[in-house]
Amino acid sequence: MIAAMMQMFAVEPMKEETIFDIEFDDVEIPDGGQCQVQFYITTLDGYDAVGVDWGDGTTQDWPESQYTMWHNWTAPGRYRVKFDGRLGWFRFVECWTSANGRTYASRPLLMPVQWGDFVESAQGTYCYWNGTREGRGLRGDVIPWGRSIKTAHCCYQGCRNLTGTFQKWGPSITNCTGVYDGCTGLSGPLPAWPKGATSGNQCYQDTGATGTIPAWPETMTSARYCYKGCTGLTGAWTDDPVLLMPDRMNGQQGLTTDHDDVVTGAGEGLRALFYEDWGGTKVRPE
DSSP states (O other), rough: OOOOOOEEEEOSSTTOSOOOEEEEEEEOOTTTOOEEEEEEEEEEEEEEHHEEEHHHOOOOEEEETTTEEEEEOOOOOOEEEEEEETEEEEEEEEEEEEEEEEEEEEBBBBOOOOOTOOOOOOHHHHHOOOSSSTTTOOOOOOOOOOOTOOOOTTTTTTTTTBBBBOOOTTTTTTTTTTSSSSSTTTTEEOOOOOOTTOOOTTTTSSEOOOEOOOOTTTTBBBBBTTTTTOTTTTEEOOOOHHSSGGGGGGGSOOOSSOOTTTTHHHHHHTTSBBBBTTTTSBOOOO
């Protein structure tokens, strides 16, 4: 049986060379076995490869044409992996351990510490990275967003072991859809939306968000189920439903529909501020 603990540690990026360090602690590999980690990657515009140091003496440029990046460790130990500043996006895919003719898929412990400030996308990076055994999967607090991240779509979706409070949004983020959906271990007050945010669908669905909701930026046009199931939200910065849910939020300018059910299952105090066709209790004026 392979026992791998995956921890991410990072320092301030130096010359934009390192996004994060990944440390596999206490990797137990039987004779003749191996442990393989896999990522999806894309490069920043103008580059055709991403540099990676696998922590076992192996360094390489991974070509953009090979969308899935992987590496095998063949000896027990502790490995520190580094990526360089040509990486535009990454997503953890899987970790496999193989020995004695059998292959095991597991989600080892993963603790993010810092984003690099050159990464452009966090889409799905840690999505549903939950362990099959106790103590595995994504753990730790939400970390500050990188300054260059434009989309955070479903970044932490379904990561039930993530803890802590919600971080201030990065200044470049526009897509906030599903970011914390199902992160039942998160709680606390909500930060202001990014100034350029365009979508917040399912963003805080079924989290432990508390306090008042922030004002919508003028750029926001869709927020389906944004606060669904958030029973700890009890108020808002205004009691004017027009400001709480502008008609532009349904994605169809000038129309009102009932598909953007923003606060279904949320606290009654919050629902009482919204129109009925947005999941609230107020009757929309004729």
